[in-house]
Amino acid sequence: MKARVTIMLKxxxxxxxxxxxxxxxxxxxxxxxxxxxxxxVIELDLDGSDAEAAEAEVKRMCEGLLANTVIEKYRIxxx
Amino acid sequence: MKARVTIMLKxxxxxxxxxxxxxxxxxxxxxxxxxxxxxxVIELDLDGSDAEAAEAEVKRMCEGLLANTVIEKYRIxxx
Numbered sequence: 001m002k003a004r005v006t007i008m009l010k011x012x013x014x015x016x017x018x019x020x021x022x023x024x025x026x027x028x029x030x031x032x033x034x035x036x037x038x039x040x041v042i043e044l045d046l047d048g049s050d051a052e053a054a055e056a057e058v059k060r061m062c063e064g065l066l067a068n069t070v071i072e073k074y075r076i077x078x079x
Numbered sequence: 080m081k082a083r084v085t086i087m088l089k090x091x092x093x094x095x096x097x098x099x100x101x102x103x104x105x106x107x108x109x110x111x112x113x114x115x116x117x118x119x120v121i122e123l124d125l126d127g128s129d130a131e132a133a134e135a136e137v138k139r140m141c142e143g144l145l146a147n148t149v150i151e152k153y154r155i156x157x158x
Contacts, residue, residue, distance in 0.1 A: 006120055025140055035124035041085055045114035061104055
């Protein structure tokens with residue numbers, strides 16, 4: 001089973017990487033971009049076939065290691 | 080309109096960040112993880128409402144700046 005975790009900075013938290021990308025895209029002539037946010041995606045290959053148990057386990061991984069929940073939000077998809 | 084670009088290392092390209100995460104999760108007692116890959120996600124707020132044109136524009140951004148297509152693959156979603 002595969003789990004995908006998407007980790008983004010919370011809304012309102014300054015995202016200098018996203019701003020740098022926006023600036024660079026503008027410099028390359030891309031117009032009409034009103035905002036850019038950059039985050040991380042982590043794909044986990046998990047043994048077992050119980051999607052619900054896997055999601056609970058991945059949630060523990062996020063809270064314990066993968067995400068800094070003070071400034072980051074995360075989303076888990078079991079695929 | 081919002082576009083989400085997910086950039087991952089191509090299969091077969093060594094991912095030391097993913098390996099480090101796998102090792103750390105093992106150290107925290109998480110079992111049954113057979114592989115971890117880490118990538119980037121970039122969310123773009125775009126003006127305009129033509130999804131097809133937006134996707135073509137984002138594809139140009141990926142090829143020109145966002146992804147290193149030698150070692151990375153990318154996926155574009157218009158949301």
